[in-house]
Amino acid sequence: MAATVSPTSLESAPRIMRLVAECSRSRARAGELRLPHGPVATPVFMPVGTQATMKGITAEQLDALGCRICLGNTYHLGLRPGPELIQKAHGLHGFMNWPHNLLTDSGGFQMVSLVSLSEVTEEGVRFRSPYDGDETLLSPEKSVEIQNALGSDIIMQLDDVVSSTVTGPRVEEAMYRSIRWLDRCIAAHQRPDKQNLFAIIQGGLDADLRTTCLEEMTKRDVPGFAIGGLSGGESKGQFWRMVALSTSRLPKDKPRYLMGVGYATDLVVCVALGCDMFDCVFPTRTARFGSALVPTGNLQLKKKQYEKDFRPIDNDCACPTCQKHSRAFLHALLHSDNTAALHHLTVHNIAYQLQLMSAVRASIVEKRFPDFVRDFMGTMYGDPTLCPTWATEALASVGITLS
Amino acid sequence: MKLSLTKVVNGCRLGKIKNLGKAGDRTMDIPSCLLYTKTGSAPHLTHQTLHTIHGLPAMAQLTLSSLAEHHEALAEYKEGIGKFIGMPELLLYCSLHDPVSPCPAGYVTNKSVSVWGLGGRVEMTASKFMAIQQALQPDWFQCLSDGEVNCEEATSIKRARKSVDRSLLFLDNCLRLQEESEVLRRSAIIGVIEGGDVMEERLRSARETAKRPVGGFLLDGFQGNPATQETRLHLLSSVTAELPEDKPRLICGVSRPDEVLECIERGVDLFESFFPYQVTERGCALTFSFDYQPNPEETLLQQNGIQEEIKYVDQTKKIKTTSCNQEMTSFEINLKEKKYQEDFDPLVRGCSCYCCKNHTRAYIHHLLVTNELLAGVLLMMHNFEHYFGFFHSIREALKSDRLAQLKELIRRQAS
Numbered sequence: 124m125a126a127t128v129s130p131t132s133l134e135s136a137p138r139i140m141r142l143v144a145e146c147s148r149s150r151a152r153a154g155e156l157r158l159p160h161g162p163v164a165t166p167v168f169m170p171v172g173t174q175a176t177m178k179g180i181t182a183e184q185l186d187a188l189g190c191r192i193c194l195g196n197t198y199h200l201g202l203r204p205g206p207e208l209i210q211k212a213h214g215l216h217g218f219m220n221w222p223h224n225l226l227t228d229s230g231g232f233q234m235v236s237l238v239s240l241s242e243v244t245e246e247g248v249r250f251r252s253p254y255d256g257d258e259t260l261l262s263p264e265k266s267v268e269i270q271n272a273l274g275s276d277i278i279m280q281l282d283d284v285v286s287s288t289v290t291g292p293r294v295e296e297a298m299y300r301s302i303r304w305l306d307r308c309i310a311a312h313q314r315p316d317k318q319n320l321f322a323i324i325q326g327g328l329d330a331d332l333r334t335t336c337l338e339e340m341t342k343r344d345v346p347g348f349a350i351g352g353l354s355g356g357e358s359k360g361q362f363w364r365m366v367a368l369s370t371s372r373l374p375k376d377k378p379r380y381l382m383g384v385g386y387a388t389d390l391v392v393c394v395a396l397g398c399d400m401f402d403c404v405f406p407t408r409t410a411r412f413g414s415a416l417v418p419t420g421n422l423q424l425k426k427k428q429y430e431k432d433f434r435p436i437d438n439d440c441a442c443p444t445c446q447k448h449s450r451a452f453l454h455a456l457l458h459s460d461n462t463a464a465l466h467h468l469t470v471h472n473i474a475y476q477l478q479l480m481s482a483v484r485a486s487i488v489e490k491r492f493p494d495f496v497r498d499f500m501g502t503m504y505g506d507p508t509l510c511p512t513w514a515t516e517a518l519a520s521v522g523i524t525l526s
Numbered sequence: 527m528k529l530s531l532t533k534v535v536n537g538c539r540l541g542k543i544k545n546l547g548k549a550g551d552r553t554m555d556i557p558s559c560l561l562y563t564k565t566g567s568a569p570h571l572t573h574q575t576l577h578t579i580h581g582l583p584a585m586a587q588l589t590l591s592s593l594a595e596h597h598e599a600l601a602e603y604k605e606g607i608g609k610f611i612g613m614p615e616l617l618l619y620c621s622l623h624d625p626v627s628p629c630p631a632g633y634v635t636n637k638s639v640s641v642w643g644l645g646g647r648v649e650m651t652a653s654k655f656m657a658i659q660q661a662l663q664p665d666w667f668q669c670l671s672d673g674e675v676n677c678e679e680a681t682s683i684k685r686a687r688k689s690v691d692r693s694l695l696f697l698d699n700c701l702r703l704q705e706e707s708e709v710l711r712r713s714a715i716i717g718v719i720e721g722g723d724v725m726e727e728r729l730r731s732a733r734e735t736a737k738r739p740v741g742g743f744l745l746d747g748f749q750g751n752p753a754t755q756e757t758r759l760h761l762l763s764s765v766t767a768e769l770p771e772d773k774p775r776l777i778c779g780v781s782r783p784d785e786v787l788e789c790i791e792r793g794v795d796l797f798e799s800f801f802p803y804q805v806t807e808r809g810c811a812l813t814f815s816f817d818y819q820p821n822p823e824e825t826l827l828q829q830n831g832i833q834e835e836i837k838y839v840d841q842t843k844k845i846k847t848t849s850c851n852q853e854m855t856s857f858e859i860n861l862k863e864k865k866y867q868e869d870f871d872p873l874v875r876g877c878s879c880y881c882c883k884n885h886t887r888a889y890i891h892h893l894l895v896t897n898e899l900l901a902g903v904l905l906m907m908h909n910f911e912h913y914f915g916f917f918h919s920i921r922e923a924l925k926s927d928r929l930a931q932l933k934e935l936i937r938r939q940a941s
Contacts, residue, residue: 177900208867212886448612456566462899463567
């Protein structure tokens with residue numbers, strides 16, 4: 124195992140994570156999160172259901188796929204339908220009738236994605252609503268207040284997010300502000316017994332800034348840490364180094380949530396680097412464009428080559444789409460105006476992600492994670508030497524060689 | 527197949543069609559509706575979500591307009607459309623057109639009929655048509671026919687006559703081609719009654735079609751606006767009187783609850799279920815009652831409820847899909863209305879569908895306002911279940927001689 128020093132946690136926050144197994148070579152861990160709405164096996168991929176819905180699939184379908192935690196978004200839900208209504212509906216769980224766990228983002232990311240509509244000050248983020256032009260101020264206190272009303276099992280601090288392609292003093296400003304905002308979120312949090320507030324490590328692509336952020340934030344009394352500010356436009360080389368730096372300085376006995384990561388290769392590598400939780404819109408979004416995820420990449424099912432392909436998307440996939448339908452049928456359906464086509468692919472892509480994480484976890488528990496990684500890369504890239512350089516380097520840094 | 531009537535009450539036929547399907551072991555009740563599909567799939571629904579619906583019909587309607595462009599793939603597949611679409615358990619009827627999207631007129635010739643898919647026009651001679659049906663292998667299919675004349679427009683007798691002549695010619699051609707193919711012999715051809723609004727042509731069509739060895743009859747061109755309703759219904763009665771009792775009568779383009787009852791009273795057995803789909807596409811949920819024997823308290827509550835519902839057409843939201851520009855009816859509520867924002871009741875109290883058992887009006891309202899795909903999924907599940915429940919109640923009412931009550935209940939809610 125790569126030499127690291129993980130600081131022992133200095134606080135008495137409840138430990139929501141139980142480690143079940145650790146890879147003896149890399150930093151990969153298998154564990155179990157104990158959350159108010161039930162246990163969650165890690166490493167885990169969390170599908171994103173931004174507006175209190177998983178994009179055309181029902182809660183029952185999502186449950187049947189084995190999903191035990193998914194995401195909702197504070198910025199969107201705060202505007203529509205609003206926290207008061209959701210509170211009347213018995214929280215987000217009650218509103219969307221989801222029996223398992225929910226994680227809500229703070230609204231911070233929208234600062235980057237909707238940058239033309241937002242303005243950041245020490246107070247918070249001022250947004251102009253795209254729907255009615257109204258201005259809202261999303262402060263750390265406001266974000267926590269909304270998330271308290273939503274009642275999600277894991278809530279995120281409001282962080283000052285800058286795009287990873289930004290350089291200069293703004294990055295440092297955002298990092299220090301995120302620490303101050305973390306403290307304000309902790310102070311404002313009304314329900315620490317029911318909702319777990321995670322900190323989000325910032326610092327961009329600057330190792331010193333990130334290290335400072337890690338040192339400071341790990342002094343705070345929080346049940347978990349997210350690695351933020353990545354998965355934007357940065358190079359993969361910079362990306363993995365920041366992830367590795369972060370995991371080397373995060374406590375072992377608390378979950379590490381890498382935000383916005385969802386491509387299969389990235390998931391496998393970042394598990395090796397010591398991350399436990401992931402979220403990404405990619406699998407569900409790409410489904411709605413007719414793209415099905417498979418161990419060798421993806422199938423663009425709208426293309427003519429699938430017109431007479433009577434095989435399922437993936438022979439080894441246990442999802443309802445693959446059990447019942449062929450690529451040819453999905454191809455025909457994708458060329459129609461029946462939305463069912465999108466739902467078939469959404470089901471499959473979520474299944475793919477969850478099955479991948481399950482397989483990763485099993486390999487860690489059974490002490491064969493490095494072999495799993497080699498098999499995975501072999502299938503995905505055909506040959507270990509064709510694996511992207513950054514991934515090869517990242518894996519090597521934690522003791523996994525591909526050839 | 528064998529149609530046996532249990533009883534006939536005031537022109538309404540109650541019965542069963544037995545020995546259906548490739549193995550001859552399936553049964554279908556009449557009167558009944560067929561599951562509406564688009565490109566071989568219930569709208570918005572995967573196999574999983576479709577099968578949470580209670581009371582699914584035994585037979586689904588496929589449309590040639592959505593499938594014709596895929597016939598090459600189907601021919602290579604060889605195993606038939608039922609397996610291809612993942613519905614091997616349902617009986618399948620293939621109609622020419624999609625009742626929701628009308629097709630442009632002027633494309634029927636003496637030799638061919640065209641259907642309009644999303645990829646464009648597919649022109650079919652009798653041979654091509656039968657070749658496509660050979661690839662599809664449905665249980666029943668509507669014969670190639672000239673359906674451009676319907677009762678709406680004042681038809682010239684000449685045009686009406688041509689529609690009957692052409693359709694009979696197509697029918698004879700298709701029957702001949704069917705004789706030559708073992709695969710095609712396993713499907714039943716449904717003869718199509720044409721003739722516009724010209725009585726003598728309608729009667730001729732009915733009598734002549736009935737002479738052929740068809741599996742059943744499709745009453746075409748009887749859809750239209752309320753203005754011409756009486757004429758249409760009169761024509762309909764006259765036509766069904768000419769048809770043999772032991773073969774099913776299907777009608778296309780009629781799906782509204784009140785119109786369904788009128789047609790059942792005039793000897794129609796099977797209907798399309800596109801109405802719940804149209805309701806879904808305008809963000810509405812079916813709420814009309816078909817409980818013709820409620821307890822008196824319930825009746826009072828229901829009546830008050832019905833009076834309170836304000837009918838209006840939602841003009842602010844554009845309907846996304848083709849041809850759902852129908853106006854909202856009084857059989858439904860519009861979930862986009864602001865008053866549902868905080869309504870935590872299910873769509874219909876007492877409904878056993880997945881949506882009503884798991885979600886609230888407020889949630890559906892939110893999904894519609896935020897343009898989320900799940901809105902269509904949940905509304906479709908509810909609207910289909912509600913509609914199938916309506917058909918169940920028709921059969922029950924016929925069984926217990928209470929159709930008059932049901933009819934009155936529906937009439938009170940229609941307008």
